[in-house]
Amino acid sequence: MTYPIGKFLLIFCFGVLPIMGILLGLRGPAARRQGPIVLAFLAGVIPIISLFIPKLFLADSESGMSPRLDAYLIIVAGFALPLGIVNVIQNNSKRAMRREKGWFYAVVLLFGLFATAAVGLYGAISGEGIGFRPDGSSTPFKWIEDNAFRPLQATMFALLAFFMASAAFRAFRARNTEATILLVAGLIVMTGRVPLLELLASPFPALQPAAASASAWFGKLTEWIMNVPNSAAQSGIIIGAALGAAAMAIRVILGIERSYLGLEKGE
Amino acid sequence: MTLLDRILRIDRRWIFLLVGLSVLIPILIPLGLPISTTAPTQAAFDFIEGLQPGDVVWLSFDYGPSSAPENDPMAEGFMRHCLSKDVKVIVCALYPLGGLGLANSAVARIAAEFPNKKYGVDYVNLGYKDGAEAVMRRLGENIASAFPTDVNGRPVSEFPIFQGVQSLRQIKLVFTVATGLIGEYWITLVNSQFGTPVIVGPTAVSAPKYYAFLSSRQMAGMLGGMKGAAEYEQLLMKRYPPLGEFYESTRGFTAIKGMDAQTGIHLVIILFVVVGNVAFFMHRLRQPRS
Numbered sequence: 001m002t003y004p005i006g007k008f009l010l011i012f013c014f015g016v017l018p019i020m021g022i023l024l025g026l027r028g029p030a031a032r033r034q035g036p037i038v039l040a041f042l043a044g045v046i047p048i049i050s051l052f053i054p055k056l057f058l059a060d061s062e063s064g065m066s067p068r069l070d071a072y073l074i075i076v077a078g079f080a081l082p083l084g085i086v087n088v089i090q091n092n093s094k095r096a097m098r099r100e101k102g103w104f105y106a107v108v109l110l111f112g113l114f115a116t117a118a119v120g121l122y123g124a125i126s127g128e129g130i131g132f133r134p135d136g137s138s139t140p141f142k143w144i145e146d147n148a149f150r151p152l153q154a155t156m157f158a159l160l161a162f163f164m165a166s167a168a169f170r171a172f173r174a175r176n177t178e179a180t181i182l183l184v185a186g187l188i189v190m191t192g193r194v195p196l197l198e199l200l201a202s203p204f205p206a207l208q209p210a211a212a213s214a215s216a217w218f219g220k221l222t223e224w225i226m227n228v229p230n231s232a233a234q235s236g237i238i239i240g241a242a243l244g245a246a247a248m249a250i251r252v253i254l255g256i257e258r259s260y261l262g263l264e265k266g267e
Numbered sequence: 268m269t270l271l272d273r274i275l276r277i278d279r280r281w282i283f284l285l286v287g288l289s290v291l292i293p294i295l296i297p298l299g300l301p302i303s304t305t306a307p308t309q310a311a312f313d314f315i316e317g318l319q320p321g322d323v324v325w326l327s328f329d330y331g332p333s334s335a336p337e338n339d340p341m342a343e344g345f346m347r348h349c350l351s352k353d354v355k356v357i358v359c360a361l362y363p364l365g366g367l368g369l370a371n372s373a374v375a376r377i378a379a380e381f382p383n384k385k386y387g388v389d390y391v392n393l394g395y396k397d398g399a400e401a402v403m404r405r406l407g408e409n410i411a412s413a414f415p416t417d418v419n420g421r422p423v424s425e426f427p428i429f430q431g432v433q434s435l436r437q438i439k440l441v442f443t444v445a446t447g448l449i450g451e452y453w454i455t456l457v458n459s460q461f462g463t464p465v466i467v468g469p470t471a472v473s474a475p476k477y478y479a480f481l482s483s484r485q486m487a488g489m490l491g492g493m494k495g496a497a498e499y500e501q502l503l504m505k506r507y508p509p510l511g512e513f514y515e516s517t518r519g520f521t522a523i524k525g526m527d528a529q530t531g532i533h534l535v536i537i538l539f540v541v542v543g544n545v546a547f548f549m550h551r552l553r554q555p556r557s
Contacts, residue, residue, distance in 0.1 A: 061408040061409060061434075062408075062409070062412075067404075067405070067408050070401050070404040070405050070408075071401075071405060071412060073398055073400075073401035073404075074396065074397065074398045074401045074402060074405065074413065076398070077397045077398025077401060078397045078398065080397070081363070081397060129419070131367070131368065131371045131418075132371065132375075142368070142371075145365070145368045146368075146372075149332065149365060149368075150332040150335070150365065150368070151332075153331060153332040153333040153364070153365065154332050154333060154335065154336070156333060157333035157334065161286055161290070161532060162282070162283045162286050162287075164536065165282050165283075165285075165286045165532075165535060165536050165539055166279045166282045166283070168536050168539055168540050168543070169277075169282060169539035169540065169542070169543040170543065172540050172543065172544075173543065173544055173547050174544055174547075174548075183540070183544070186540075187537060187540065187541075190533050190536065190537055191533070191537065193471075193492075193494050193533070194300075194494065194526065194529055194530040194533045195300040195301055195302065195303075195526070195530055196530055196533055196534055196537070198300050198301055199298065199300055199530050199531070199534060200534075202298065202300075212301070215303070216303060219303050219305070223305060223306065226474075226475060226478045227478060227481075227482065230475050230478055231478040231479050231481070231482045234475060234476050234478060234479035235479040235482070235483070238476070238479055
């Protein structure tokens, strides 16, 4: 008979230990502070050691501690959504009740949130379906998504084009060497990514072959900019960000970084 | 007030009007401008062409309605391409702000175009799951543990498409149509850890970041923004005549149609940048040196 060691260890680490921490924390504030740090240490260390120690209780795809932690993470991520909803309700209801500036928008937001959630939950609980009914027809939730959510999101994003054009006219200036390099590279990429020269030459058939070859040249130059200077800079940024994330992870695992605990100063 | 001052202090509503017209006119009067193919799109197309009938691929809807005009043609083109080649497609959504709705709509549209393809056999929709990184790690070990049921609540073990497919290791390709960070996660988690080839269809704003992953060969190809989607549509039209007829006759939105409007807006922005800089330098030349 084999014992699921990984399961027992996970229950101890993430079930028994937190309960002990809460109980001890009722008596002493120090234990309340130390409990989450111990949990973060275990949650951070288990996936790392499972990579180097391929024992079944650590790394087995079904019963290992590390894959089970991944499954727990999906559940924890699911709880982030209700937390966000609670936060939105708290902030906007306060704004509406205090009649702060823009309170009407807070009311509209809350109405949209509750109306959409109500029809979605009704569809899920009644078995009618959230998006589509069993017969394939659309539900009220789908109607709200198609006729309110999608057009509003698309409109918000489309407005960017207007502000980008206005900002480009007012702020995109060759004030110094760096800005000039950025400006020239930007203009080349904008020209090379679309058939701009063909558009300009379209009323003049005689110019079209020259426009096509010039456009191809701009296209090649654009690809070079993207493949060489852009790729090199992006690699540097990605590697730098990854090293920063690794350093931050080590600080969290070792309990050096504690801001995520939300402790007050001096706690 | 001189002409120069007037240009520099132009009311931004004139700019907005020109931007609006530059988008509206090409939509109302299509120009049919030529589209050249770039290497990342060609690489993506060639990789998909190299798949065999019966292979299973993964399509992840990792974008929302805000970038749908750029991303929808990529996702739909990919599904049309795969189903035309008898390649099986597993669909999921990992983007919380509307990814599932877009996936449902796209699957319904493409299913109507391919009535001979069966749900659960040739394609399946697993729906949305929160926690993208954790979901990808689980998918690398066991698909059913991350998605026990499809979008309609039916157990995935019921579907023949999953025969011989336990995890992402048996998937021949992941195609993520992504805005934000989720596309990057597919590369760093799935390609790097499980070896599954990844193609990303990012928005044009995100595309520069992915060139680093293309250079390091962590991606099999990329469809960058609407331009990439239009290139892909054009390649599909040439290779598959029925799809060519579809793209020529459809009244729906395609990336090829969208490129006309995008060219118009690029022209307006370039003009504004050039005019703004010329006016700026002339203004500086006229100012007395202190």
